[in-house]
Amino acid sequence: MTDAPAGPHWLYEEGIGESRAALVRSGRILEAQIEPDDARARAGGVHGGRLIRTLIQRKRGIARLDSGELVLIEPIPPKVAEGAAVRVEILREAISEPGMEEEREKLAKGRIALPGVQGGPGPSLYQRIVATGLPIVACPAHEADRLEAAGWSELIAEATTGEVGREDAALRIFPTPAMTLIDVDGSLPPAQLGPKGAKLAAQAIRRMGIAGSIGIDLPTMNNKDERLVAAAQIDKYLPLPFERTAVNGFGFVQIIRKRERPSLIELLRGDPVRAAAMAALRAAERFEGGQGAAGAMTLTVSPAVARAIRAQPDWLKLLERRRGGAVTLAADETMQTGSHHAH
Template identity: 30%
Template sequence: MKQTLLWDECPGEVRAGLLKDGKLVELRIFRPQASSLVPTTIYTARIKQRLGGGKAIVDLGSLIEAQLENAPDMPEGHLLAVELVRSAIPEPGRWKLPLVRTAPDVSAQSTVGLHPGQEPRKWFVARMLVSVDEVVCANANVARDLRSDIADEGLRISIDPERIEQADLDSLVESAVSGEFAIDGGVVSIERTRAMTMIDIDGSGDPVALNLAAAREIPRLLRLLDIGGQVGIDFLAMPDRAARQNLDSALATACVHLGPHERTAANGFGFVQIIRPRHGPSAPEILCGITPGRLSVESKAVALLRAATRSHGHGKRRLVATPAVIDKLQGWLSEIQKLRKILGTEIELVPDSSATGYGHVHVSHI
């Protein structure tokens, strides 16, 4: 089975799409300006506040806090080595702190911070290249930068912008933000709550047929969008036990390629729960942050950079957006510099309170 990685990179973001035999099975998003913690990396932490239930808040340095599970009996201010289990997770209206656990085999250093480990981008590259036969990039500059992060010098890297365009990752991103995905005769809706990810099925056709179509599609979407943790699926009411058993069988078959997970059988109300490992935010969480259903300010800033990268012309680019988006971009000087280098022209950031969406790019003809 041939595996190809589509590497769609622009300033501020990498979209990595994994193809298996030509079908997109995974979309992963990496944002260098937002990714500072790497799972399984060891940090020196300082116990900042002890909580109930054997938990504590620890300081990882650089104003980063994390929650420590099964905290050892140590006083506040004590240093210890911890391992990152899960990076910060956005929930509706708030962020959950990164999750760490003690690393007893590593001695704590004298100051808080990162032990020598893998740089976030290189960790992401290595994660995505497992068992990949080929990487496809949109242009030679992206291919060159990626090559510098790859240990396997024999891995084939090709340049094929049309192939990336055909994957239509933009449409997938739009669906990930809205949470709505079409199935035969209906639609699957994915909604984030603080308790779990809820999935609903709607349609006007036969309920049994709709349920079976959803059962075949939902595991694919969970893997595609990297949705982990607790997932609740509210299937349509079924007429009898035989229908529930057929649904369970279809769901079990579809979950074969889902990876490690636990799954309950459909109860009398048609509710099923799936639990998957969760090491960081899913694609919808990265795109929407704490505002489910719409792009976060960070995502709007990235979208504006992507639009600027795709713009044509030789004149100066004026990136116009709301003050919040422009403020975000002004803090990403390295990404603006990358954009300036790609386009070979000056970049001007213009705040405009009346701007809609993520803003727009104006190409000067002077």
């Protein structure tokens, strides 16, 4: 195993069912992304399709891509009528929308592509991290788990629960259809909790890829100088581009970041069973300390996760090929969705 670069670098893992990347500095994750291996259109892609419904004349409609995926289109050019063939540029990928009695999916958002724009899929996760110009370290399963050493499981737990920090300063993160709300609480005095909570929030927003409209509820601070110090922490730890308001007298600040794809929170909470299946397959691939030991193994998961894995037979085939041995999938009624056991 080669040594990792001393400066900021990407860790990239081409997992089973999804790819993972984490920007790491000084051994800790600064930001992370997960890209499921599915057929959904990626941001930046241009796809053929057909306008199937007009919602608001010349302003909004729905197109069906050739893949079958539905995309919300804004605006609709005057000469494009229902039923017309169109080329759609994807601006934002489909996102699971929390906060309802039942989870529902917010359609991908796009626009009619300009003439001459080349068609094709949007850039993959790997292509996006290459474009940053930073070094990339591959993380195959037969080597030591660099992602885990940088705090991958901790990050996944934070995104799943929405809880970040400790007793002195902690965050609770609530995704809603309108915005992501971050509540800051802790035992520190407000003058100290405000800046520390703002720093934690900025770091969590970056780590989890939270975008769109974000509201941070800091403690009420006594004077403007304290509020300015808290705001400065956001500017220091959250990279541009973003826009924000000032911290108001009640400690509330709003941030706007360009939204192109789901955050880790939306991915993991949008389909908990799939997320659990990905975690189980990752653990099975690295079973026996990541030494790549060949031979038969059994992966035990909850019944719901077992069904999800069996519905994608290529996942188990790839796991067996990478391990070099047969894999038996077992379902245990007593196990919770997020639990798994390899032996």
